[in-house]
Amino acid sequence: MGCTLIIGNKNYSSWSMRAWLLLRLAKMPFEEIVIPLYRENSQDAVRNLGGETGLVPVLLADGHPIWDTLAITETLFEQYSQIWPADPTRRARARSYAGEVHSSLNPLRNAMPVNTRGRNRRAQMDAAVRADIGRVCKIWATAGRHPEGPWLFGEFCAADIMFAPVAARFQTYVVTVTPDALPYYQMLLDHPLVAEWLALGAAETDTIPMFELPDQ
Numbered sequence: 001m002g003c004t005l006i007i008g009n010k011n012y013s014s015w016s017m018r019a020w021l022l023l024r025l026a027k028m029p030f031e032e033i034v035i036p037l038y039r040e041n042s043q044d045a046v047r048n049l050g051g052e053t054g055l056v057p058v059l060l061a062d063g064h065p066i067w068d069t070l071a072i073t074e075t076l077f078e079q080y081s082q083i084w085p086a087d088p089t090r091r092a093r094a095r096s097y098a099g100e101v102h103s104s105l106n107p108l109r110n111a112m113p114v115n116t117r118g119r120n121r122r123a124q125m126d127a128a129v130r131a132d133i134g135r136v137c138k139i140w141a142t143a144g145r146h147p148e149g150p151w152l153f154g155e156f157c158a159a160d161i162m163f164a165p166v167a168a169r170f171q172t173y174v175v176t177v178t179p180d181a182l183p184y185y186q187m188l189l190d191h192p193l194v195a196e197w198l199a200l201g202a203a204e205t206d207t208i209p210m211f212e213l214p215d216q
């Protein structure tokens with residue numbers, strides 16, 4: 001499969017981060033097109049490349065556009081089975097986590113816009129944001145229960161990737177993670193592919209003012 005990945009600014013785009021990590025995990029060679037986000041013509045530029053919603057990421061697989069992260073995940077799974085756990089019960093649970101991240105955690109997302117190189121930023125913490133943080137920590141605390149490895153389902157897979165930008169948010173906004181979730185949080189930030197993406201984001205010079213919240 002010939003792959004081109006259309007993504008946004010690495011420092012600011014959580015969904016781009018997930019798709020990029022998925023392709024790297026699948027060891028799928030790909031070309032990258034970066035569209036700086038939140039400019040007047042950003043969405044048109046994405047649409048012109050085949051992304052029908054104007055949002056990133058978009059994977060062009062043999063030229064055919066796939067414009068949603070879960071759809072990209074499932075397409076890659078058809079080629080690279082390690083994207084999801086081999087065991088069907090674990091796989092269903094991993095997909096449930098991924099679905100949860102994809103369709104929920106809105107208070108957390110809104111309070112903490114992704115800014116991977118930001119540090120000591122202040123987020124507005126209300127009960128809904130705290131509940132989201134609690135839910136994430138509860139999931140992270142389950143890591144390491146499988147003999148195949150220390151990740152959520154043993155080996156590093158798409159479920160872990162879904163949480164990588166959440167970990168980056170927690171780092172930016174200095175979120176206190178529960179002690180039982182802390183080892184997984186640190187391990188996720190230190191994963192070589194995650195660290196590579198964060199370094200690439202840190203090297204970008206563009207800024208998007210609405211994602212630059214004040215310091216603590």
Ligand SMILES: N[C@@H](CCC(=O)N[C@@H](CS)C(=O)NCC(=O)O)C(=O)O
Nearest residue numbers: 013014015037055056057068069070
């Ligand atoms: N449901 C989409 C979400 C995509 C999305 O929200 N992308 C954001 C970047 S992280 C975007 O393109 N924002 C630009 C805009 O809203 O103009 C997916 O799963 O890929």
